[in-house]
Amino acid sequence: MRPALIALQPKKLSRYAAITKLLVKYGRSDLLDDAGLRDQCGDVQDTAASEDERQRAEQLANDLEQMGPAFIKLGQLLSTRADLLPPVYLAALERLQDDVESTPYETIERIVSEELGVRLSRGFSEFSERPLATASIGQVHRAKLRDGRDVIVKVQRPDIRGQIVDDLDAMHEMAELLEARTEFGRQAGLVALIETLRESLLNELDYRQEAANAAALRENLADYEQFIIPEVIDDYTSSRVITMQYLSGAKITDVSPAVLLEVDRRGLAEALVAVYLHQLLVDGVFHSDPHPGNLVLTRDHRIGLLDFGMVTHVPKDQRRSLLQLLLALADGEGDEAARAALDMGAAGRSFDEGAFHKQISQLVAENESKRVDQLSVGPGIMEIQRIASSCGLRLPHALHMLGKTLLNLDRVVETLDPTLDPTEIIRAQSTEIMRLHSRQRLSLQQAYNAMLEGADLLQHLPQRANRITELIASNGLKVEVDAIDEHKLIAGLEKVANRVTTGLVLAALIVGASLMMHLETSLTLLGYPAIALVFFISAATFGLVLVYRSMTTDQADPTGQGK
Incomplete structure (x- = not known):
């Protein structure tokens, strides 16, 4: 039985339709039929079937750029998936840039003042109105602190979080449906792909996480003198504003x-x-x-x-x-x-x-x-x-x-x-x-962990030993063996025991016969004591038979069910 279709929410209809058009336009309209989406999303014609592959790849990148930041990041993530896309698409998506029109300076000034709790003119001695770079999530401005340090300030665009979260929700719902209903969706792990995108994007939306990343890399690579990682100015950083040392180059x-x-x-x-x-x-x-x-x-x-x-x-x-x-x-x-x-x-x-x-x-x-x-x-x-x-x-x-x-x-x-x-x-x-x-x-922390685990074992050992002793005394201790086939296992053990017992008996007969060879008796056979010689020949015969059966019957019947 097929899973139920996604509940189409009115505010996401445009996003569902945009994703559907992408699937049709770039050759995956089969996914719509398998998932039952074509009826819901309308009749979309495949207009790109005759286009050159390279042009189609570039057009895909352009389409994702026009759809907004979440889809740009999706394209950048897909550029790492050589298992999903041909090389020409990987190259086109890898060059994805999210340059957009800049946010008005008045809006930037308001966001910085709200986030840092100080007027722009009091926090910075200089702040460039023209951005160094613009992107769909934020834009970067040159500035100078009151103490004279040159910095860059990255400011997040207003209301961008809500737009990205809505887009991610729409992508996730489509991914769930495609993974449940199509082999491609299951093989590609579309839900996991969107979850990875969600984690990455939400981290990018919190500039404090970016500041922590920079601080961690700055500490880890401190010994590499040929590299420099800009210092984060913590007092001028929040979830929507990050201020860092400016690197001239x-x-x-x-x-x-x-x-x-x-x-x-x-x-x-x-x-x-x-x-x-x-x-x-x-x-x-x-x-x-x-x-x-x-x-x-x-x-x-x-x-x-x-x-x-x-x-x-x-x-x-x-x-x-x-x-x-x-x-x-x-x-x-x-x-x-x-x-x-x-x-x-x-x-x-x-x-x-x-x-x-x-x-x-x-x-x-x-x-x-x-x-x-x-x-x-x-x-x-x-x-x-x-x-x-x-x-x-x-x-x-x-x-x-x-x-x-x-x-x-x-x-x-x-x-x-x-x-x-x-x-x-x-x-x-x-x-x-x-x-x-x-x-x-072999770090000190690992040694501490081992010591703590050892202390925990010693602390609970008397209690556990007492419990085991009580179970033994009350005949309550049980050992469960999960074998492939218990009957075959028991039969095999019995067979081994019989062979060992027979071997011991034959060895005893041979040793006894050897000792009896030195006894003086009137009853002889071939110059040897008759009884000793009979025992010796019998033991040797049965021993050869046992060896023969071990080398033939056991190899022909490895299940242990031989007679």
């Missing part, structure tokens, strides 16, 4: 060749890869949006990281598997790469493990044969996602974000030093990363 891909000649380009490229490996595999908190606009080359030739709204957290159990996967890709070990990916994934009912191992091994072999200037880890991760999906394996969100992060990182590294071999950096860093992993497992 140029987008790293826009730096002139003359300036790059003055920079240790290879050193910066190696440090950039090392920093992201450290974030990903050691700290488990990494800046997952390193596109060129968020990486600047400062005047003192350091790399500055910007925009901390998109930060991915990697659980400890996944960090080890990610390290194994990256090392396997670097070393050309296809089986190890497949095993590491399998450890992180969730296999579906249709998972074909043999095909998965074969395709991953082929991918790794092809990557190993490339020249240094063709090596790129990011596309390799994205291709692993596609293979996993086609074979019925669902990979975690962290791996999707890793693929996009490395893809963006590859482009920045290529700008700095096209000859850099990323696999060599991975190998070089792996020893230090494994050492840090070991130190984390």
Whole structure:
């Protein structure tokens, strides 16, 4: 029986219709028929069937931009899903920008004053009316604090939260229906995808979370002198306003060749890869949006990281598997790469493990044969996602974000030093990363946890021992054995016991016969005492028969039901 249709709420009808048009326009009208949505959403014609694929991908990005911030973020999230979309769509969605018209300065001034509890003119000595950048969620202004520090102030647009929440609710309802009624929805995990989008967007709507992300990364990367993360000005930060240190520099891909000649380009490229490996595999908190606009080359030739709204957290159990996967890709070990990916994934009912191992091994072999200037880890991760999906394996969100992060990182590294071999950096860093992993497992906190668990065991041990003793004394202790087939198990144990007993009897006969050989008697056979010789021959005969049955009957009847 099919699940009931979603309850169409009047205020969301436009969003339902917009999503439906996207499905039809970009070739998934089959989902409407499977989900029973076509009758509800009207008759929408497929007008894009004859368009060029690349143009359609660009048009999809444009359509998502026009639909608002939630759909822009959905497109950016889909750009990480090589298992759902062809490469041409991934490239188009990855370039999604949410530049929109700026909010009037009077509105910005009012929001800042309300959030910070101080008039703009009293909190800042300077505040630029013209924004540095505008986006669908907020916009950025240059400013200067009263103490002379140059800062940037990001201000959230008014009423944006309500619009995003409504859009997310509409997406979630559509995802639930498609996942319940279509194989594509179940395989893609549409509900989980929208939940991931919801978590990411709600975090971005709270600038205090972005401030916490920046502070965490600033602390974790304090030892990397070639990098700078702007300081958050806590007293000038709220849920809708964030104030940070201003980094003077140029987008790293826009730096002139003359300036790059003055920079240790290879050193910066190696440090950039090392920093992201450290974030990903050691700290488990990494800046997952390193596109060129968020990486600047400062005047003192350091790399500055910007925009901390998109930060991915990697659980400890996944960090080890990610390290194994990256090392396997670097070393050309296809089986190890497949095993590491399998450890992180969730296999579906249709998972074909043999095909998965074969395709991953082929991918790794092809990557190993490339020249240094063709090596790129990011596309390799994205291709692993596609293979996993086609074979019925669902990979975690962290791996999707890793693929996009490395893809963006590859482009920045290529700008700095096209000859850099990323696999060599991975190998070089792996020893230090494994050492840090070991130190984390042997940390003082882990020792405290072990001591607390040991203390808890000792504290409750007398009580538990008394309980067990009481159960034994009252004949109330029961042991349950959950075997595959109890009758076969008991029959097998009886058979083993009979064989052991027979073997002991035969051994006793042989030992007894050997001792009787030394007795003097008039009754002999072939020069030996007759009784001893009969016992010896009988025991030897039965022993050979027992060996023969063990080697033939038991192998032919492994169930233990032989006679």
